[in-house]
Amino acid sequence: MDAKIxxxxxxxxxxxxxxxxLTGLTAVVSNYPGTTVEVYEGEARVEGFRLRILDAPxxxxxxxxxxxxxxxxxxxxEGKPDVVxxxxxxxxxxRHLYLTLELMELGLPLILVLNQVDRAEKAGIEIDxxxxxxxxxxPVVLTAAVEGRGIGELLKTIxxxxxxxxxxxxxxxxxxxxGCLTKLxxxxxxxxxPELGRxxxxxxxxxxxxxxxxxxxxxxxxxxxxxxxxxxxxxLALARxxxxxxxxxxxxxxxxxxxxxSVIDRLLxxxxxxxxxxxxxxxxVVWSMLAIIHEIAHRLPSTLYYGFYEPxxxxxxxxxxxxxxxxxxxxxxxxxxYSSLGLLTTGVFFVFFMILPCLFILYLVLGILExxxxxxxxxxxxxxxxxxxxxxxxxxxxxxxxxGCSIVGVFATRILRTEKARFVASFIQWIGVPCMAEQVMIWxxxxxxxxxxxxxxxxxLLATTVATGLILNAxxxxxxxxxxxxxxxxxxxxxxxxxxxxxxxxxxFLLKGTPLVLLGVLVxxxxxxxxxxxxxxxxxxxxxxxxxxxxxxxxxxxxIGVLRKDVAVGMLxxxxxxxxxxxxxxxxxxxxxxxxxxxxxxxxxxELGPKRTLLMIVIMTIITIAVGGLVGLLSRLSLG
Amino acid sequence: xHDCRLSEVEGPAKLASTELELKLLNRLISxxxxxxxxxxxxxxxxxxxxxxxxNSMIFVSRKVAHLLSCEVDDHGR
Numbered sequence: 001m002d003a004k005i006x007x008x009x010x011x012x013x014x015x016x017x018x019x020x021x022l023t024g025l026t027a028v029v030s031n032y033p034g035t036t037v038e039v040y041e042g043e044a045r046v047e048g049f050r051l052r053i054l055d056a057p058x059x060x061x062x063x064x065x066x067x068x069x070x071x072x073x074x075x076x077x078e079g080k081p082d083v084v085x086x087x088x089x090x091x092x093x094x095r096h097l098y099l100t101l102e103l104m105e106l107g108l109p110l111i112l113v114l115n116q117v118d119r120a121e122k123a124g125i126e127i128d129x130x131x132x133x134x135x136x137x138x139p140v141v142l143t144a145a146v147e148g149r150g151i152g153e154l155l156k157t158i159x160x161x162x163x164x165x166x167x168x169x170x171x172x173x174x175x176x177x178x179g180c181l182t183k184l185x186x187x188x189x190x191x192x193x194p195e196l197g198r199x200x201x202x203x204x205x206x207x208x209x210x211x212x213x214x215x216x217x218x219x220x221x222x223x224x225x226x227x228x229x230x231x232x233x234x235x236l237a238l239a240r241x242x243x244x245x246x247x248x249x250x251x252x253x254x255x256x257x258x259x260x261x262s263v264i265d266r267l268l269x270x271x272x273x274x275x276x277x278x279x280x281x282x283x284x285v286v287w288s289m290l291a292i293i294h295e296i297a298h299r300l301p302s303t304l305y306y307g308f309y310e311p312x313x314x315x316x317x318x319x320x321x322x323x324x325x326x327x328x329x330x331x332x333x334x335x336x337x338y339s340s341l342g343l344l345t346t347g348v349f350f351v352f353f354m355i356l357p358c359l360f361i362l363y364l365v366l367g368i369l370e371x372x373x374x375x376x377x378x379x380x381x382x383x384x385x386x387x388x389x390x391x392x393x394x395x396x397x398x399x400x401x402x403x404g405c406s407i408v409g410v411f412a413t414r415i416l417r418t419e420k421a422r423f424v425a426s427f428i429q430w431i432g433v434p435c436m437a438e439q440v441m442i443w444x445x446x447x448x449x450x451x452x453x454x455x456x457x458x459x460x461l462l463a464t465t466v467a468t469g470l471i472l473n474a475x476x477x478x479x480x481x482x483x484x485x486x487x488x489x490x491x492x493x494x495x496x497x498x499x500x501x502x503x504x505x506x507x508x509f510l511l512k513g514t515p516l517v518l519l520g521v522l523v524x525x526x527x528x529x530x531x532x533x534x535x536x537x538x539x540x541x542x543x544x545x546x547x548x549x550x551x552x553x554x555x556x557x558x559x560i561g562v563l564r565k566d567v568a569v570g571m572l573x574x575x576x577x578x579x580x581x582x583x584x585x586x587x588x589x590x591x592x593x594x595x596x597x598x599x600x601x602x603x604x605x606x607e608l609g610p611k612r613t614l615l616m617i618v619i620m621t622i623i624t625i626a627v628g629g630l631v632g633l634l635s636r637l638s639l640g
Numbered sequence: 641x642h643d644c645r646l647s648e649v650e651g652p653a654k655l656a657s658t659e660l661e662l663k664l665l666n667r668l669i670s671x672x673x674x675x676x677x678x679x680x681x682x683x684x685x686x687x688x689x690x691x692x693x694x695n696s697m698i699f700v701s702r703k704v705a706h707l708l709s710c711e712v713d714d715h716g717r
Contacts, residue, residue, distance in 0.1 A: 061670035063663070092694040095672030123695065210662045233662045241674030258695040261682045265697065269685035380687060380699050482664075483688070483701040486671060 003162050004052045006075050008103065009087035010096060011058025011415075012488050014115045016040070017145040018087055019055035022155070038411065039075060046155045049162060054079070057414070062102045062202065063209050065481075067414035067422075067607075076106060077199060083109045083161050085154070090120035090127060090142065091258040093251075097244035100136065104168045105202040109161045110138045113154060118144040124256035132251040138168045146494075170201055173239045180232045183225055184208060184218075191217045208233040262490060264377065274381030281374065289365055293358045293443060301353040309353070310335075313344055328529055329522065339574055341528065347521040350570055351514050358440035359509060363502040366404055366436075370501075371493035375400055376485070383483045389469025390424035390476060392416065393483045402429035404436050404505065406600040410607055420478030424469060426604055427616050430596045431623060432465030437513065437566035438592070445569050446588050449581035460589055464627050468619065512599070513564070520560040520567035524575070527556050533575075547625065549632040550587050551576040561591050563598055582635030589631050594624040641713055646689055647705035649681045649712055656709040664704070671698060673708070 007015045019025065023042025040055040056075050057068035064070040076084060086103050088096030093114065103110055114120075114127060133140045139157045143150030173181070184204040192200060192214075207214050210233055218229065267273040314331050321327040332340035337349050369375055375397055383393025394416055402409020406429045413422045434442060447454050527533040536559070537544070537552035545552050553575045561568030568591045572584065579587065595617070596604065605613045643656060657675040658665060668674070672693045680692040688701040700708070 061666060063666055063670070065663075065667055089696075092672065092696045094677070094694045095696060098670050209666050230662060234665060237666050237669050238675065241669045242676070245674075245676065259692055259697060261690070261692070261697060265690060266683040269683050269687045269690050269699070271686050274687065383687060383701065482704045483699065484667060484671060484704060485699045487690070487697040487699060489697070
């Protein structure tokens, strides 16, 4: 028998760890809110049941305040789950019970899982599970998902609930609140579509709290109920909070603290100190990564390539294959990484000897940063500067995620609460945050002229992002939402989880990125083989050579940049080998700014819609012409 | 005991009832910042207030901290 189980709960309570334990899958797990912004699905088989388990994005309430919470809510209202598993943090039950009480109103079979019970025990927090079950009228399971503790009991409880199909009654609220809610529920029952009729009570509560999606159903409310609506919402929220307090007083005994704020935490709220700490940590991390990448992740693979791979593959195929298109496509017509342009030479070198080893290091470091709890802390000192460009502190998590891959970063903007913040945070990733694979290429290609040019590029991108953000903030309409954010506890990153996450991300790159890298190399190869490159270069010469002061063949890299920007940057040396350092700086600037890669474009279209995406492309084009032209002019002047 | 704004508090306090806009009130309560809850201000600065509530750490921007009233015993500020 099939059954659909939804894991629901606050961000960062360990839902994804629990999901991985239940399904044996590897959803990415991190120590910051918003890691899961889409729904992960896995399967578990137990006692004849095939459980389809869904890991919902984190939500504090059914009253959604961002896209991720909306996705989570839809999973309950439209996804027809058989059982809802509310995953809560055992160390802070009072805060989580508010959501339990909301979920009880849905009338769906519900289980309360108190995760991280190991931390609660260490902190001297005792939970009377039986009393909690009695008061709430739902099964309660204690788990420590990281250790795999309580997983068997949870599966057994899910099966028990599936067999009994017992759903909880709504929580008992003060009679006056209850009376008004009942009237509102009756009013909505007649107006809701049949598939939502069973949720009339929960939707009455949401409407009272000001939910916009169902607000239109209250347009013909009797006047006395309409006048009571806002007050009802307030009374309802306060009554639930009081009930959560009362339940905790009966079921939880706390003899200690589970929280240990650090010196960094205390300094974060001071803008200058917070920014200085956050920037220093980030700079130290980037500097160390640069050193590691240069010394290990690039030098060693290059030695392997030139020492073993190239002589065997290139030497072998050169002798075995007759001259012609196939040979040209596979190994090109000249030796050397950048000039060969063959799939098995340049293509293989880019993927396996250049990008992959560097990505391994970068993802490893990103994983450590994520799991330590540092990332969400960046939101606090960066809130004020990011608000000046139309985003907010919470945008730091998507932006840092976007430094890995902008596809992930644009998805992650779902945690932001305003359309304006989502637009700006996505746009910042398009123009100001090259993905890791591109950064690898930037360090290797532009860095070969000297580290100062890499620093200059980052300065140009930062200045462009800040200037564009200031203008966008002034021009774009939209409200500001104040920053209220939960900071996760500091945790020592678990090597196993960091490695697992790194492998998942590398596999993603290999599966999705590699075909595009190879396609990019193939396209450039064919542009040269067919002579089309000459025609294209002639067509765009006024802009590429006239405005940007670049060799006209750079246009080949720009064509490839639509597919993969890392390949485009890597190709710059191949298509225009004689460029000076200032010219290379201009070329990399233009490649980074002029267009998003195709993957990022598709995700942005899906997330922000065609109008906003088109607007972003128009702004990007203007920026590229302005900034590329300016840097090109400076490079022309520097060349005398 | 005396009343003051969260932005002025240092140390332990108790959140008092608030006259916030409904959505903001629900957001705060759903994150654990409900009237009557005991909190501990860990640090405050120009950006806002970092506080502990129910074994969790919450950052509240200065703007919101100005709107929240607290009860503090006469030894606290």
